[in-house]
Amino acid sequence: MQAAAIWLTGIPASGKTTISILLRDYLQKKNMPVIILDGDEIRKTVSKDLGFSPQDRKEHNRRVIEIAKLLVKNNFTVIIPLISPYKETRDLARKELPNFIEVYVKASLDTCIKRDPKGLYQKAKNGEIQNLTGLQAPYEEPINPEIIVDTEKNSPEQCLGMITLKLQHLGYLK
Amino acid sequence: MQAAAIWLTGIPASGKTTISILLRDYLQKKNMPVIILDGDEIRKTVSKDLGFSPQDRKEHNRRVIEIAKLLVKNNFTVIIPLISPYKETRDLARKELPNFIEVYVKASLDTCIKRDPKGLYQKAKNGEIQNLTGLQAPYEEPINPEIIVDTEKNSPEQCLGMITLKLQHLGYLK
Numbered sequence: 001m002q003a004a005a006i007w008l009t010g011i012p013a014s015g016k017t018t019i020s021i022l023l024r025d026y027l028q029k030k031n032m033p034v035i036i037l038d039g040d041e042i043r044k045t046v047s048k049d050l051g052f053s054p055q056d057r058k059e060h061n062r063r064v065i066e067i068a069k070l071l072v073k074n075n076f077t078v079i080i081p082l083i084s085p086y087k088e089t090r091d092l093a094r095k096e097l098p099n100f101i102e103v104y105v106k107a108s109l110d111t112c113i114k115r116d117p118k119g120l121y122q123k124a125k126n127g128e129i130q131n132l133t134g135l136q137a138p139y140e141e142p143i144n145p146e147i148i149v150d151t152e153k154n155s156p157e158q159c160l161g162m163i164t165l166k167l168q169h170l171g172y173l174k
Numbered sequence: 175m176q177a178a179a180i181w182l183t184g185i186p187a188s189g190k191t192t193i194s195i196l197l198r199d200y201l202q203k204k205n206m207p208v209i210i211l212d213g214d215e216i217r218k219t220v221s222k223d224l225g226f227s228p229q230d231r232k233e234h235n236r237r238v239i240e241i242a243k244l245l246v247k248n249n250f251t252v253i254i255p256l257i258s259p260y261k262e263t264r265d266l267a268r269k270e271l272p273n274f275i276e277v278y279v280k281a282s283l284d285t286c287i288k289r290d291p292k293g294l295y296q297k298a299k300n301g302e303i304q305n306l307t308g309l310q311a312p313y314e315e316p317i318n319p320e321i322i323v324d325t326e327k328n329s330p331e332q333c334l335g336m337i338t339l340k341l342q343h344l345g346y347l348k
Contacts, residue, residue, distance in 0.1 A: 033207040035248045045240040046220065049233065059223065066219040067241060074209045076250075 010105035011134035016081035184279035185308030190255035
C-alpha cells in the first residue's frame with residue numbers, strides 16, 4: 001500500500017474535520033500510518049510567527065505542504081483539512097505532493113451558516129472576524145478534484161465510504 | 175508501546191545520521207511508526223525562509239521542535255539528528271516534547287575532522303564555511319543526557335544496541 005496526500009478543501013463548517021477524523025480512524029484500523037495535518041493547528045505552532053496577510057497566508061500554506069511532503073515521502077498517509085480557497089494553493093499542493101488526492105467537501109453557504117459549530121459565521125456577522133471565506137472572502141470551487149463529497153446530501157459515513165472506495169480504486173487501499 | 179522523541183546531539187561527523195538510520199530501520203522492523211526529522215532537510219524546506227543569524231537559528235529549532243511535537247502527539251516515534259550546540263535549545267526541546275530522550279553522540283574533534291564525510295571541516299579550514307560547530311563555534315556538552323554513545327570506542331551497531339536497551343528500559347520498546 002502506498003502513502004497518499006489527501007487534501008480536503010471546502011468553506012468553514014462544510015465538514016472537513018469530521019470527515020478527516022473518520023478517515024484517519026478508518027485507515028488506522030487498516031494499520032496504515034496516518035496523520036491529520038490540521039492547518040489551524042500548524043498555524044498556532046510551526047507558523048506562530050505569521051499573520052494573515054496574503055503573503056503570510058501563502059507562506060503558511062507552503063509550510064503545510066512541505067511538512068506533508070516530508071511525511072508522504074516517509075510513507076505516512078497525510079490527511080490535510082484546509083479551507084484553501086485559492087486554486088493557486090491547491091495547484092501548488094498538487095505539484096509538490098506525491099500521490100495527491102483533492103477532495104472537495106461541498107455544502108451550500110446557507111447550510112454551513114446554520115451548522116456553524118465554531119461560531120465563525122456568527123462572529124463574522126458581528127464584525128469580530130473579517131475575510132471569512134465563503135461569506136466575505138471568495139472560495140474558488142475546485143474544477144477537477146479527484147472526489148467531491150456533498151455533505152448536505154450525504155452523511156459523514158457515506159462520504160467516508162465514497163472516499164475509501166476512491167482510494168481503493170486508485171490503489172492506495174487494498 | 176509509547177512513541178518517543180529521540181534527540182541526537184553532537185558535533186558534525188560525530189555519527190548522528192548513521193545512528194539515526196540504523197535506529198529507524200530497527201524500530202520499523204518492530205512495526206513502530208517512526209520517522210527521522212533531519213534538521214538539514216527541514217532547513218531546506220519548511221525553514222527555507224530563514225538564514226543563519228542567531229535569531230533565525232532559534233526560529234528554525236523552534237519549528238523542528240513543533241513538528242516533532244505534533245508527530246509524537248500522534249503516536250509517531252521521532253528521531254531528530256540535530257547538532258543543537260546550545261543547552262538552551264535542548265532544554266526547550268526537553269520541555270516541549272513528550273517522552274524526550276537526549277542522546278549525546280560523542281567523538282573527539284580530531285576524529286570528526288578525520289572522518290569529515292561531508293567535507294565540512296575542510297571547507298571551514300578553507301574559509302568557505304564560518305561558524306562551524308566544534309571548530310569555530312562552541313558546542314556545549316550535554317550535562318545530563320539520557321544516553322551517551324561514544325562513536326570512537328563503539329561501532330554504530332554497538333551504539334544502536336545501547337540506545338535500544340535504554341528505550342526498552344524506559345518502556346518505549348518491548
